[in-house]
Amino acid sequence: MNEVIKNLVERRSIKKYKSDMVPDDLIDEVLKAGTYAPSGMNRQSPIIIAITNKEVRDKLSKLNAKIMGVDTDPFYGAPVVIVVLADKTVPTYIYDGSLVMENMMLAASSLGLGSCWIHRAKRRV
Numbered sequence: 403m404n405e406v407i408k409n410l411v412e413r414r415s416i417k418k419y420k421s422d423m424v425p426d427d428l429i430d431e432v433l434k435a436g437t438y439a440p441s442g443m444n445r446q447s448p449i450i451i452a453i454t455n456k457e458v459r460d461k462l463s464k465l466n467a468k469i470m471g472v473d474t475d476p477f478y479g480a481p482v483v484i485v486v487l488a489d490k491t492v493p494t495y496i497y498d499g500s501l502v503m504e505n506m507m508l509a510a511s512s513l514g515l516g517s518c519w520i521h522r523a524k525r526r527v
């Protein structure tokens with residue numbers, strides 16, 4: 403197995419996190435990997451937002467928990483929340499956004515960082 407396939411096989415969704423902040427350079431690497439995801443017609447419409455400010459992160463957690471009707475943290479205590487916005491006017495927006503997500507989850511795993519896709523945060527309009 404080469405390193406890429408090994409990383410792909412070993413990535414797991416992590417549901418418990420240390421509260422220590424992730425170093426900026428590692429966050430940047432993860433974000434960069436997201437920007438290299440392929441997209442339909444190369445539209446590159448997804449927008450990636452990294453939330454590292456604890457106040458904002460906690461507010462988002464509370465809003466998401468409220469939508470779910472629970473009082474637990476949907477982000478499992480992770481200090482960084484990365485939001486991927488996908489443009490609904492682009493026909494391939496779901497695939498484009500999903501590929502960004504997978505690129506970032508694999509990049510995180512390769513850097514020794516845990517990650518988990520949190521679907522409930524999706525805004526329903």
Ligand SMILES: Cc1cc2nc3c(=O)[nH]c(=O)nc-3n(C[C@H](O)[C@H](O)[C@H](O)COP(=O)(O)O)c2cc1C
Pocket residue numbers: 413414415416417518519520521522523
């Ligand atoms: C589209 C999608 C939505 C998901 N939503 C959530 C979620 O809201 N909360 C959560 O804890 N895990 C979520 N997950 C993570 C899955 O539970 C996880 O990928 C699955 O159990 C397989 O585990 P693995 O990623 O370690 O292989 C989601 C995964 C995907 C692909």
